[in-house]
Amino acid sequence: MTLSTETPPQRVRLSRSQATALITPEQIAASPLARYRTLVDDWDAFAAALGRPLPPCIWANPTRISVAELADLLAEQGLDAQPVPGLPAALRLPEETKAGRNWWYCAGLAHAQEEVSQLPAMLMDLAPGQRVLDLCAAPGGKTAQIAFALGNRGTLVANDIAHARIKALQGNLDRLGVVNVTTTCSDGANWPSASGQFDRILVDAPCSSEGTLRRTPSLLPRLDPDSGLRLGPRQRALLRKAVQRCRPGGRILYSTCTFAPEENELVVADILAEHPGMLRLVPAAVPGFVAMPGVTHWNGRELPPELAHCLRIWPHHRDTGGFFMAILEKDAGCPAEPTPEPAHLDDTDSVEWLAGLNDKYGLSGDYWTGYRANRQTRRGLHLMAADHAPPAVPLAESSGLFFHRTNVRPPKPSTGGALLFGRDITRFGVSLNTQQRDRYLRRETFDPTPEQRAATPTGQIILSYRGHVLGVGVLHRSGVIESLFPSRWSGCAA
Numbered sequence: 455m456t457l458s459t460e461t462p463p464q465r466v467r468l469s470r471s472q473a474t475a476l477i478t479p480e481q482i483a484a485s486p487l488a489r490y491r492t493l494v495d496d497w498d499a500f501a502a503a504l505g506r507p508l509p510p511c512i513w514a515n516p517t518r519i520s521v522a523e524l525a526d527l528l529a530e531q532g533l534d535a536q537p538v539p540g541l542p543a544a545l546r547l548p549e550e551t552k553a554g555r556n557w558w559y560c561a562g563l564a565h566a567q568e569e570v571s572q573l574p575a576m577l578m579d580l581a582p583g584q585r586v587l588d589l590c591a592a593p594g595g596k597t598a599q600i601a602f603a604l605g606n607r608g609t610l611v612a613n614d615i616a617h618a619r620i621k622a623l624q625g626n627l628d629r630l631g632v633v634n635v636t637t638t639c640s641d642g643a644n645w646p647s648a649s650g651q652f653d654r655i656l657v658d659a660p661c662s663s664e665g666t667l668r669r670t671p672s673l674l675p676r677l678d679p680d681s682g683l684r685l686g687p688r689q690r691a692l693l694r695k696a697v698q699r700c701r702p703g704g705r706i707l708y709s710t711c712t713f714a715p716e717e718n719e720l721v722v723a724d725i726l727a728e729h730p731g732m733l734r735l736v737p738a739a740v741p742g743f744v745a746m747p748g749v750t751h752w753n754g755r756e757l758p759p760e761l762a763h764c765l766r767i768w769p770h771h772r773d774t775g776g777f778f779m780a781i782l783e784k785d786a787g788c789p790a791e792p793t794p795e796p797a798h799l800d801d802t803d804s805v806e807w808l809a810g811l812n813d814k815y816g817l818s819g820d821y822w823t824g825y826r827a828n829r830q831t832r833r834g835l836h837l838m839a840a841d842h843a844p845p846a847v848p849l850a851e852s853s854g855l856f857f858h859r860t861n862v863r864p865p866k867p868s869t870g871g872a873l874l875f876g877r878d879i880t881r882f883g884v885s886l887n888t889q890q891r892d893r894y895l896r897r898e899t900f901d902p903t904p905e906q907r908a909a910t911p912t913g914q915i916i917l918s919y920r921g922h923v924l925g926v927g928v929l930h931r932s933g934v935i936e937s938l939f940p941s942r943w944s945g946c947a948a
């Protein structure tokens with residue numbers, strides 16, 4: 455793709471109310487985005503698309519429900535969910551839908567993620583058995599997709615520099631039942647070599663986020679034509695580290711949600727130039743998705759023609775956000791490092807606790823085959839895939855899913871734990887009706903029906919709705935059911 459130099463950047467001034475309202479083509483034309491006029495094939499369509507709200511999109515959790523079943527369930531609820539060409543697990547929802555406020559979201563049947571954000575995991579050529587690093591992972595939509603592409607087995611390390619964002623990431627992984635992820639909190643640019651090499655690395659880099667304007671119109675007045683100067687060094691440092699930690703023959707996916715060539719092709723071109731003969735750009739394409747090649751000339755700088763192998767998604771082509779991706783492959787002849795010894799995990803008392811859960815909830819004796827339980831905190835046990843091997847460095851925030859709280863009487867499965875094994879219990883399970891479901895998710899106390907009361911012993915119970923587990927509660931001797939649904943998840947009430 456050949457481009458000429460751009461028009462001089464300008465700052466647009468909008469009041470707060472103007473900024474949160476829908477963006478007009480005139481505002482786009484007066485913003486720093488005007489410098490992309492020479493890149494965009496249809497400027498009017500581009501500017502008009504940025505003024506429309508982004509259609510919400512979800513993907514079905516493959517460990518809990520098929521896309522067709524999820525679409526049927528949404529249809530019964532009056533939601534017209536449409537398949538998305540090119541994204542087999544995705545459903546596009548009607549405009550005003552707040553996915554996270556629905557019971558099926560709390561039950562971990564789906565995850566909300568922009569269509570374009572679902573592409574990196576698809577392009578990473580993932581397969582079970584690979585050791586994978588997600589260097590800038592929070593809040594974890596792509597981490598969860600990668601985890602499932604690996605079969606919820608093996609080792610995926612999800613890192614982010616922001617501790618609070620890792621908490622959000624962990625919440626998403628727990629809700630979805632992901633057991634093959636270790637989270638770490640460190641500067642990805644200084645990621646330690648002692649962690650070993652990885653078959654696949656995702657660098658979903660911090661960027662100026664211009665491509666998310668449809669979701670966050672208030673960004674417009676803050677767009678900065680010099681974002682590349684500010685963010686470029688960090689983006690290069692992260693990508694450089696990924697090259698160092700990639701296994702020979704392995705792949706790195708670099709992605710951003712910005713249009714700025716300074717944060718996209720220019721970063722990739724510099725990293726290619728720094729590693730002569732070591733990296734090749736793999737042509738990127740998504741069947742069923744309209745995308746444009748990477749730019750090869752920008753602002754007077756000519757880039758190697760192979761930069762066209764990158765992929766640019768413009769919002770007006772498929773009514774999406776904007777996105778950029780580049781796939782880098784490391785030469786198979788580069789020196790390989792042995793995989794380091796994994797971290798030591800304490801599983802001394804896990805067998806007794808798992809047996810206790812089997813007894814209480816009537817799970818089969820071999821139920822936990824394929825899992826490994828261990829103690830990472832005094833609060834209780836984590837559960838991970840049996841072959842999950844977290845690196846010893848950097849220090850993990852958490853490995854697997856916190857699933858059983860053992861420092862309370864009686865011990866209590868976490869909501870994430872209940873969501874994981876609750877569908878297989880044969881005792882202490884209660885199936886709720888619609889009113890009870892909503893009261894449970896609002897953390898209210900409610901009465902069981904006479905049939906539920908007669909069929910269930912008092913004590914801790916696992917509650918479900920239409921065969922899908924919602925979480926843990928207590929049936930008290932007084933006859934009421936107390937909700938133990940976590941307060942931080944309670945926005946899910948239908």
Ligand SMILES: C[S@@+](CC[C@H](N)C(=O)[O-])C[C@H]1O[C@@H](n2cnc3c(N)ncnc32)[C@H](O)[C@@H]1O
Nearest residue numbers: 590591592593594595596615616641642658660
């Ligand atoms: C585009 S977001 C990642 C989105 C995420 N991959 C997802 O799909 O949910 C970029 C992330 O990079 C993180 N970040 C910024 N600088 C970083 C650094 N030096 N090392 C690691 N993470 C960093 C930010 O905290 C932010 O969460």
